[in-house]
Amino acid sequence: MLARLVAAVLLLSTALAAAPDLVIFVRHAEKEAAPTDNPPLSPAGRVRAAELAKVVAVLTAKIPLRAIFTTDFQRTRDTAAPLAAATRIAPTVTNDDPVARIRAIRGGAVVVVGHSNTVPGFIQALGGPSGIVIADEEFGHLFLLAAPGTPQAKLAALAYGK
Numbered sequence: 001m002l003a004r005l006v007a008a009v010l011l012l013s014t015a016l017a018a019a020p021d022l023v024i025f026v027r028h029a030e031k032e033a034a035p036t037d038n039p040p041l042s043p044a045g046r047v048r049a050a051e052l053a054k055v056v057a058v059l060t061a062k063i064p065l066r067a068i069f070t071t072d073f074q075r076t077r078d079t080a081a082p083l084a085a086a087t088r089i090a091p092t093v094t095n096d097d098p099v100a101r102i103r104a105i106r107g108g109a110v111v112v113v114g115h116s117n118t119v120p121g122f123i124q125a126l127g128g129p130s131g132i133v134i135a136d137e138e139f140g141h142l143f144l145l146a147a148p149g150t151p152q153a154k155l156a157a158l159a160y161g162k
Helices: 002-013 043-059 074-087 099-103 119-125
Strands: 022-027 065-070 109-114 141-146 154-159
Touching (some): 043 141, 065 099
Parallel strands (some): 065 109
Antiparallel strands (some): 022 141
């Protein structure tokens, strides 16, 4: 299924005027309990963040990674850190809705590290389905949105990490 999705993305990329070919959405990895206002990743979260970098490397083997978006919270920045180090792409930190910025990227792939209450809305705003729910204790979801912002947008929901 993943190979078919990547092939579809490559075919659709020529039809898109201005948008990435693929947007990869994840919720931040597991976090510590304290401090409650801005906790860092837990040891399990650091392992998951390293795994995310490996998964994205596979997903972007034929599609260049163009951008990484995080919020200003430590847990999203820490989740993106191994990916940023591996790709030498500095994450764009924004607490605003990144949808307009994502749509402005031409071709390639984009990674968005968000929160359980923001990722579903970003997916929907870029043409994916509504009704996605990420429970508070769920950290391993990875959503691939091909042809974002178009009527042909397709979403694949996967899991990563342990």
